[in-house]
Amino acid sequence: MIAALVLGLIALAAVVGVAWPLVRPASAGDQLDPFTEGQRRRLALREERDLALAALKELEVDHATHHIGDEDYAELVADYRARAAEAIRQLDAELPPVS
Amino acid sequence: MSDVTPATPDGPKPGIRHIRLVIALAIASLLGTFAVYTAFADSSMPVLGVAQASTGYEGQKVRLEGKVTKTTGDAADPRGMRFTLQDNVHSATIPVEYRGAVPDAYRVGRAIVIDGTYENGVFTAVPDTLVTKCPSKYQDKATPSTSSDSS
Amino acid sequence: MALIGQGALILALLLAVYAAVGGLFAGLGRDRRFLTSARNALWAIFALVVIADAIFLYAIFTHDFSFTVVADTTSRSLPVGYMFTAWWGSQAGSLLLWVTILAAFSLLALRATHRALGELQPWLIMILALIGAFFLVLLVVPASPFVTQLAPVDGVGLNPSLQNPYMAIHPPALYLGYVGLAIPFALAMAAMIAGRTDARWLIASRRWTLAAWGFLGIGMLLGSHWAYTEVGWGGFWAWDPVENAALMPWLVATAFLHSVMVQERKGMLKVWNICLISGAFALSIFGTFLTRSGILSSIHAFVSTNIGWYFVFALVAIIGGAFVLILWRLPLLKADQRIESLVSREATFLFNNLLLVGIAFAVLWGVIFPLVTEAFGSVRETVSTPFYEFFVIVFGLPLILLMGIGPLIAWRRASLKQLQRSFLYPLVAGLVAGGVMIGFGLGSSWPGVTALSVCAFVTVTILSEFVRGAAARRSIHGENWLLALSRLIGRNRRRYGGYIVHLGVILFVIGAVGSSAYETQTSGLLKPGESLKVGSNVLTFEGVERTRGPNFVARAAVLNVTSDGSNLGTLKPAKRSYLREQTTSNEVAIRTTLTGGDLFIILDGIRGDGAVQIKAFYKPVVALLWIAGFFFVGGVLLCVWPDQREARRILRRYAEEPLPGES
Numbered sequence: 001m002i003a004a005l006v007l008g009l010i011a012l013a014a015v016v017g018v019a020w021p022l023v024r025p026a027s028a029g030d031q032l033d034p035f036t037e038g039q040r041r042r043l044a045l046r047e048e049r050d051l052a053l054a055a056l057k058e059l060e061v062d063h064a065t066h067h068i069g070d071e072d073y074a075e076l077v078a079d080y081r082a083r084a085a086e087a088i089r090q091l092d093a094e095l096p097p098v099s
Numbered sequence: 100m101s102d103v104t105p106a107t108p109d110g111p112k113p114g115i116r117h118i119r120l121v122i123a124l125a126i127a128s129l130l131g132t133f134a135v136y137t138a139f140a141d142s143s144m145p146v147l148g149v150a151q152a153s154t155g156y157e158g159q160k161v162r163l164e165g166k167v168t169k170t171t172g173d174a175a176d177p178r179g180m181r182f183t184l185q186d187n188v189h190s191a192t193i194p195v196e197y198r199g200a201v202p203d204a205y206r207v208g209r210a211i212v213i214d215g216t217y218e219n220g221v222f223t224a225v226p227d228t229l230v231t232k233c234p235s236k237y238q239d240k241a242t243p244s245t246s247s248d249s250s
Numbered sequence: 251m252a253l254i255g256q257g258a259l260i261l262a263l264l265l266a267v268y269a270a271v272g273g274l275f276a277g278l279g280r281d282r283r284f285l286t287s288a289r290n291a292l293w294a295i296f297a298l299v300v301i302a303d304a305i306f307l308y309a310i311f312t313h314d315f316s317f318t319v320v321a322d323t324t325s326r327s328l329p330v331g332y333m334f335t336a337w338w339g340s341q342a343g344s345l346l347l348w349v350t351i352l353a354a355f356s357l358l359a360l361r362a363t364h365r366a367l368g369e370l371q372p373w374l375i376m377i378l379a380l381i382g383a384f385f386l387v388l389l390v391v392p393a394s395p396f397v398t399q400l401a402p403v404d405g406v407g408l409n410p411s412l413q414n415p416y417m418a419i420h421p422p423a424l425y426l427g428y429v430g431l432a433i434p435f436a437l438a439m440a441a442m443i444a445g446r447t448d449a450r451w452l453i454a455s456r457r458w459t460l461a462a463w464g465f466l467g468i469g470m471l472l473g474s475h476w477a478y479t480e481v482g483w484g485g486f487w488a489w490d491p492v493e494n495a496a497l498m499p500w501l502v503a504t505a506f507l508h509s510v511m512v513q514e515r516k517g518m519l520k521v522w523n524i525c526l527i528s529g530a531f532a533l534s535i536f537g538t539f540l541t542r543s544g545i546l547s548s549i550h551a552f553v554s555t556n557i558g559w560y561f562v563f564a565l566v567a568i569i570g571g572a573f574v575l576i577l578w579r580l581p582l583l584k585a586d587q588r589i590e591s592l593v594s595r596e597a598t599f600l601f602n603n604l605l606l607v608g609i610a611f612a613v614l615w616g617v618i619f620p621l622v623t624e625a626f627g628s629v630r631e632t633v634s635t636p637f638y639e640f641f642v643i644v645f646g647l648p649l650i651l652l653m654g655i656g657p658l659i660a661w662r663r664a665s666l667k668q669l670q671r672s673f674l675y676p677l678v679a680g681l682v683a684g685g686v687m688i689g690f691g692l693g694s695s696w697p698g699v700t701a702l703s704v705c706a707f708v709t710v711t712i713l714s715e716f717v718r719g720a721a722a723r724r725s726i727h728g729e730n731w732l733l734a735l736s737r738l739i740g741r742n743r744r745r746y747g748g749y750i751v752h753l754g755v756i757l758f759v760i761g762a763v764g765s766s767a768y769e770t771q772t773s774g775l776l777k778p779g780e781s782l783k784v785g786s787n788v789l790t791f792e793g794v795e796r797t798r799g800p801n802f803v804a805r806a807a808v809l810n811v812t813s814d815g816s817n818l819g820t821l822k823p824a825k826r827s828y829l830r831e832q833t834t835s836n837e838v839a840i841r842t843t844l845t846g847g848d849l850f851i852i853l854d855g856i857r858g859d860g861a862v863q864i865k866a867f868y869k870p871v872v873a874l875l876w877i878a879g880f881f882f883v884g885g886v887l888l889c890v891w892p893d894q895r896e897a898r899r900i901l902r903r904y905a906e907e908p909l910p911g912e913s
Contacts, residue, residue, distance in 0.1 A: 003301070004254055007258055010298055010301065014261070014294030014297075017287075017293065018268065018272075018287050018288075018290050018294070021283040022283055022284070026283075043448050046903050051515065051517075055661070059660075061722065064722035067672065068664065068665055069668045071665070072664075072665045072668075115589070125601060126604060129604060129605070132645075133612060136641075137615075140640070142633050142637040143632060144634075146632050162632055174855075200483055203833060203836055214634075227483070
């Protein structure tokens with residue numbers, strides 16, 4: 001009956017779907033490249049840069065809404081700018097990424 | 100990983116030790132509250148079968164489990180409801196006096212749970228603590244709890 | 251038919267095991283072929299599970315009582331709408347629902363991790379397939395929905411108190427929550443296995459955690475509403491194990507939602523966050539089977555059930571696996587920065603976490619206390635409502651206070667001078683509110699006044715955040731108030747969505763405090779014509795009315811309600827007798843006043859001579875409990891709503907150089 005037929009079809013499709021990637025001829029795109037050390041480092045640096053930039057934005061909002069006084073604001077802004085600059089500097093120092 | 104904020108050469112700054120201390124104190128006070136409360140407050144009570152309740156727990160507030168074998172009266176009435184509770188395993192019975200809410204599933208033959216004190220040959224129940232247990236597998240049905248057959 | 255359903259589940263189980271192995275090979279060998287193969291297996295599993303669902307539902311709707319489960323949970327007289335809900339009316343059926351949701355979510359999660367997290371996909375598949383395989387084993391062996399029997403003429407029927415719209419939605423909502431937590435958990439484990447320390451998995455898991463948490467919260471609220479209107483003892487939460495089952499993972503997930511913000515900004519609390527999400531998922535598994543098995547009634551009950559040991563195995567695997575992974579990856583999980591000041595938002599989040607986990611731990615202790623005392627003591631002991639209420643109040647009040655303090659404090663460190671300015675109005679508001687309340691006589695409950703004053707404080711804080719933000723936009727961008735407010739919320743969805751959720755929590759607390767600490771209660775035996783007074787309302791009993799429903803017969807006490815002379819209508823608390831299920835249920839009558847309070851009436855009994863025993867409550871502001879739900883949902887939706895700008899920003903970061911595993 002219908003249910004048995006549908007089940008049979010799905011089972012067939014499942015077997016094909018599962019086996020086909022394994023039995024078809026191998027191709028170049030079959031390797032999942034792992035992160036190299038350099039890529040990991042650069043990703044971390046980009047994250048650091050973006051975090052510092054986002055924090056700067058948030059800081060501006062916090063200052064405009066009077067959550068932070070001028071003194072603390074100036075100090076924290078300088079700190080985040082330094083972090084962002086440092087991260088960008090380290091990024092540029094690395095070999096430029098392949099695009 | 101680039102390290103944009105190097106630690107000071109002589110270990111973590113004193114401010115951080117101060118912060119760690121505060122956090123440790125906070126955790127300690129939470130645990131302390133917990134320990135003190137569970138040790139000193141009368142927060143728990145024994146759960147007993149009918150056979151145990153009448154021996155050695157007189158005058159103590161306990162939670163009683165058993166099966167209803169006979170019931171008369173109306174729990175909403177000032178005179179209350181009187182029923183006989185039989186142990187789920189043995190044949191020991193105990194008379195119970197109860198006032199308060201009665202769950203929908205209550206009937207003779209139903210397993211129930213009730214809180215109260217055994218004194219002078221009668222188990223006097225705390226009002227509104229009657230809870231029924233569904234006889235079929237795995238499921239508790241109760242009032243005032245919300246345990247149900249599906250959730 | 252049942253055989254085919256069972257066959258589908260067995261096939262799904264085999265495929266799940268294969269997918270786990272395939273994921274492992276794909277991860278170890280960096281082999282895309284195994285990845286594709288395992289992914290196709292997941293698709294097949296989904297299709298097979300849907301077939302099993304279809305067969306099961308078909309059996310329910312065609313009254314095929316040869317299916318034992320169908321006979322146990324439905325009957326011919328069951329209204330059609332509730333036949334659908336019988337799907338999760340049994341242990342086997344609800345496990346089937348769990349697996350269906352997991353299969354669907356797994357596919358969605360794969361889709362979402364397509365870009366930038368391709369490296370995690372093999373491990374993601376492995377972990378999700380293992381979880382799925384576990385549930386499929388349960389479905390195939392101890393808890394099959396396709397067990398057959400000699401078909402009785404009619405089924406047993408659904409418990410009448412479950413024949414209620416809220417009970418229709420409550421279990422699926424909870425299950426969406428329980429299963430939803432599996433995805434962030436799997437992402438965390440996969441990130442650890444792959445050695446990825448960047449925040450990408452955190453960002454990817456955010457929406458899942460929010461959504462799952464939202465479903466758990468709504469599920470609990472729906473359950474509470476059901477308890478209030480249907481079970482009808484006058485309360486909405488009884489600290490029953492099955493209620494606590496959903497509360498515990500929800501509390502831990504709440505902590506997680508807050509502490510990930512700290513990790514995103516400062517790269518700290520990495521190990522803590524992994525512990526939190528593992529704990530939340532473990533509690534969700536614990537919660538799933540707490541509801542379905544009798545293990546907590548006693549150790550003997552536990553040993554005699556067949557499901558119990560399976561779940562112990564699962565819990566050990568989850569906690570043990572997370573522990574091992576954390577130990578292995580500990581060097582990678584070092585904090586990037588530290589907390590700089592106790593007066594910082596990071597610190598308030600930390601304390602918030604401690605309090606939330608504290609409450610969760612206390613609830614967990616209360617839940618397992620009977621088992622522990624039975625195992626290590628001479629007699630089984632139990633705790634009841636006072637135990638739970640103590641910790642909710644003692645840990646919860648500071649938590650609510652923090653909800654008001656947090657927004658006032660900036661990240662990293664706050665200026666004390668600014669803090670004093672920001673604190674002033676809310677603090678004054680709290681004190682004034684407290685004074686006013688005492689003046690109005692609410693001083694009868696000092697925990698109540700304290701809680702409500704803190705709520706006033708928090709409300710002013712949150713509202714001031716909206717005002718200050720909009721004002722800042724106005725001065726910088728020159729927008730009018732409405733535009734400034736909408737742009738403010740639109741550009742900072744998570745922050746202001748969070749504030750809306752907090753407002754929902756405050757409303758809930760006010761409703762809970764108002765309806766419990768300040769309720770009035772009376773009861774009496776009324777003959778026709780006699781009256782009962784509760785609060786400012788007078789209830790006059792007119793007589794007993796009989797009605798008939800689709801599968802029940804009802805007897806109602808007709809009560810005329812007046813207040814200060816004006817007629818407010820009639821209320822009819824009733825007792826219903828369900829013919830097929832041979833049970834009676836109490837139908838309470840509730841009338842909500844304009845101020846959000848409820849007149850709540852229970853028909854305790856009908857005497858032979860026609861007199862009725864009535865219990866009546868007046869519960870102030872209880873409607874706020876349910877209104878809070880709308881704020882909660884609105885806030886969560888706002889947080890979850892896709893933000894195109896932010897998404898583009900994040901993608902740009904990861905697209906700056908091609909990442910491995912992108913297919």
